[in-house]
Amino acid sequence: MRGPPHALRLWVAVVLAFPGKAVGHLESLHCSIDRKRFMHVCVLGAGIVGLATAWHLQREGHQVTVVDKAAPGAGASGGNGAQLSYSYVQPLADPSIWSQLPKLLLATDSPLKLRPQLDPLQWRWGIEFLAACNAQTSRDSTAALLALAASSRVAFEAMRADIAPDCDFSATGKLVLYQSTAGVEAARRQVALQRTMGSVQQVVSADECIALEPALAGYRGRELPASAGARTDAQIEEFIRGHADTIYHPVGTCRMGSGERDVVDASLRVHGVQGLRVVDASIMPSIVGGNTNAPVIAIAEKAADLIRTGG
Numbered sequence: 001m002r003g004p005p006h007a008l009r010l011w012v013a014v015v016l017a018f019p020g021k022a023v024g025h026l027e028s029l030h031c032s033i034d035r036k037r038f039m040h041v042c043v044l045g046a047g048i049v050g051l052a053t054a055w056h057l058q059r060e061g062h063q064v065t066v067v068d069k070a071a072p073g074a075g076a077s078g079g080n081g082a083q084l085s086y087s088y089v090q091p092l093a094d095p096s097i098w099s100q101l102p103k104l105l106l107a108t109d110s111p112l113k114l115r116p117q118l119d120p121l122q123w124r125w126g127i128e129f130l131a132a133c134n135a136q137t138s139r140d141s142t143a144a145l146l147a148l149a150a151s152s153r154v155a156f157e158a159m160r161a162d163i164a165p166d167c168d169f170s171a172t173g174k175l176v177l178y179q180s181t182a183g184v185e186a187a188r189r190q191v192a193l194q195r196t197m198g199s200v201q202q203v204v205s206a207d208e209c210i211a212l213e214p215a216l217a218g219y220r221g222r223e224l225p226a227s228a229g230a231r232t233d234a235q236i237e238e239f240i241r242g243h244a245d246t247i248y249h250p251v252g253t254c255r256m257g258s259g260e261r262d263v264v265d266a267s268l269r270v271h272g273v274q275g276l277r278v279v280d281a282s283i284m285p286s287i288v289g290g291n292t293n294a295p296v297i298a299i300a301e302k303a304a305d306l307i308r309t310g311g
Ligand SMILES: Cc1cc2nc3c(=O)[nH]c(=O)nc-3n(C[C@H](O)[C@H](O)[C@H](O)COP(=O)(O)OP(=O)(O)OC[C@H]3O[C@@H](n4cnc5c(N)ncnc54)[C@H](O)[C@@H]3O)c2cc1C
Pocket: 044, 045, 046, 047, 048, 049, 050, 067, 068, 069, 070, 071, 072, 073, 074, 075, 076, 077, 078, 079, 080, 081, 085, 088
């Protein structure tokens, strides 16, 4: 390469910023950098990216002017609560996107806004994005994002040490809350994956969450007013007996199995009793996912065969 290192970096930045359009401008930019090593650079936008860029340019000796239409940090950099998360790298292109797709595309409060156009590039991008929503790509992206975040952390700490900003920094960690069990399970898988890459995070229970951040206590699922007085085991049992309802699908009181608490064997014979079988929904080891009528008919037909053949 001909130019000095800073010229190369700017060259790359221009190519990244204007993919496909930069080539026509490169020659003149390169020449002007070669002729004059130090420039007066105007950086547009005083968010984290603009200010970090300005700081680097200034350190390399350039004169820098930062222009912003609002106050510094008024954009996304302030909107994210000034948090610096180096381990929270869940890639967007992930297999979980497939099940979220209808909601992502159709919900009015979706963070994704896609306006379909007759533009082959848009459709190609969409197809390539969906093709990337697989486990291997998600793993590769996680590794790449973690590496990028680690180098970003080093660079940010260097900048912070240099400029010593007049503000407080707190390193208490980031607590991510999930509304559903499925969300927690997906996070648990990501945490396990990242652990293999050296990024250690912890999955905590609701109680541990509140111990870490007592302000969350008010958001915890509230106790039913009717059970408010029940504190001892006996009171809780009394409350459950008084309020619980089996509705229409009671099963499993004589469940099939070979354990100590199981009542019938695989031929529906009661353990330890001669000549007695149980044939109804009570032998189901667990409640079925649908209605109980058809499974009970199947149990009865099977029992008829067993009784007829002496099985
Ligand atoms: C709630 C939330 C959570 C986030 N969580 C994460 C996370 O966990 N991890 C992560 O990596 N990222 C996260 N982000 C994204 C991250 O904050 C942004 O990617 C980052 O702050 C972008 O920085 P920026 O400097 O490019 O943009 P900004 O901070 O938005 O700065 C752009 C600046 O440009 C100015 N500007 C715009 N147009 C003009 C113009 N025409 N003339 C002059 N000035 C102009 C704006 O006023 C603004 O000050 C989150 C963002 C939000 C809002």
